[in-house]
Structures are given as structure tokens and as C-alpha cells.
Amino acid sequence: MDKNNKNNDDEKLHISRSVFENARDIRQKKTEEEALRQQELQKKLAERERKKREERDKRLEEERKELIRLKQGIIQESEIIHEEQPEEIKLSFFQKIGNFFYHSKWWLGMGLxxxxxxxxxxxxxxxxxxxxxxxxxxxxxxxxxxxxxLDKYIASFSDDNNNNGETLVSLYYIPYTDNPQKNYANGVDTKLTAELQSADSVIVFGNNKIEDVLNPDDVFVDLSKIYPDNPNVDSYKFMVENTDIAEKIGVDKKDVKDGLFIALRQPRKLMYSSKDKMQETYDRDFKVFDKIVNDLSE
Known part of the structure; x- marks a missing residue:
């Protein structure tokens, strides 16, 4: 009886104590009870995780052994190891378009x-x-x-060969010098080889260094046979240095130097063209060449 009364007294507020003391005791008791519940819950969670780990480790070990048996050919297929098929995600039409552009953005950028x-x-x-x-x-x-x-001067003697309503002459500048390093830097050898193997042009401007890079007798026409009485003709060269070409093209006379001349290439079979094609170019451009010679010989 006394013991029951004591327990009942413990559960009641002691009137003799202050209200604050009673409230503190109640909070402390609840805190202790909550701590015990949390401790018990943590134990249960830890036990559950332990069992999961054991099951997972056991499954992995079984799969490892099964995989070894598969590799060794002991079994043909496994009931333990299953190929997991990814769940198919259904996308809307616009989601598919957006997905395509997202995953292909680099290729699309390069393609564009x-x-x-x-x-x-x-x-x-x-x-x-x-x-x-x-x-x-x-x-x-x-x-x-x-x-x-110079291009406009030559164009004044040319016809509109491509029938586009205007006469246009292109000068292909190949700055050959006696300095191999300079020639290499300017790509002279490559340009020279390519153009001399093409039938697109037969009129050539050159100077006294041209014989260092090619054999004139094999490349150019002997102009002395075409203009035997012209004082400006020297073998394959029509010398423009002593003519009034400087005035006609708008430069100082001192700029027409180094034995500058104009010549004609012989029609021949080339790497990139036939002799007939080059003959067509020769027949067309010779008319212009002849007009230039006559104009500068006046």
C-alpha cells in the first residue's frame, strides 16, 4: 500500500515544490524517455542495415561465383544474374525534339x-x-x-571572252627572287609549278632572274621570228624597260627595272591540261600580246 502510494506520489506534482521545479522535472523525464526511444530506434535501424549488408554481400558473392562459372563454360545461363533492362521513358513529341537537340548540340554546332x-x-x-x-x-x-x-592597261586590249559584260584581267603575282628562304616563305616554288602546268595563261612578265628557275628555250616562244625588226625584242623577250609602259600604267620609270620583259609560253601538253587546250589560250591571248607589243613599240 505504501509502495503504491509512493508511485502515485511520484507521478503527481509536489505541491510543496515550486511550479518551475516541477516543470523542470517533467521536461527532464520526457527528455530521458525520448532519448531511450531514439536509442532503441537506432538499434533497430542499425540491425536492419546490418541484415541488408549481409544479404547484399551474400548476393554479390553468389553472383560472383555464378559469373565465374559462366566464364568457364560450366553453365550456359544463370538464374541468379539477370540483365537489367532500363525502364523505357516515354517522351512527348516536343520532349523528343528537345532531347535530340540537347544531346546533339556539339555535332549540330559543327554541322552548322x-x-x-x-x-x-x-x-x-x-x-x-x-x-x-x-x-x-x-x-x-x-x-x-x-x-x-597594269591589269587595266592589258584589259584595254582584251575582249569580253566570258561574255559577262566587262573585261577583267587577273595578274598572278609570283615574286621569284634569288633568295631560297624568301621564295619558300612566299610559296613561290609551289605557285610556279602549278601555274606552269596549267593552260590558263600564256602571257608572262619576268625579269633577268627567270633563267635561274626555268629553261626559256623550252618554255617561251622565240619572238625574234615573229618581230624580226623590233629593237625591243631579244630572243624570247620583249623588253619593256626602255618603253613608255611606266607612264601608261602610272608608275615611276625607275620602278620598271631588273630587265623587265614580256614573253609568250609555247603551247604544249601539260600535267593539268592538253596541248589543244593551251593552243586555244595561245590563239586567244596572242592577239592581246601583239597589241601590247605594237603599242609599246610606237
């Missing part, structure tokens, strides 16, 4: 860049005016070739 370059080059090629004549300038003289009106 390549397409842009191709379109740009195609448009440039189509819109680029085709010259009626091509003249080779094999000499280091940028003033005469690129900073003068």
Missing part, C-alpha cells in the same frame, strides 16, 4: 559551322567574276604588278 563555310565559299565562287585573261608575273616587283594600272 561547316554548312555556313560551304555556303559562303559557294556564293563567293559563284559571284566571283571570272577573268577574261590571266597573266603570270614571275618577278619580285609588287609596285608594277599590284600597285599599278
Amino acid at each position: 559551322a561547316v554548312a555556313f563555310i560551304v555556303v559562303f565559299l559557294t556564293i563567293s565562287l559563284v559571284n566571283k567574276p571570272r577573268p577574261d585573261m590571266i597573266i603570270l608575273f614571275i618577278a619580285e616587283n609588287q609596285t608594277v604588278c599590284e600597285e599599278s594600272a
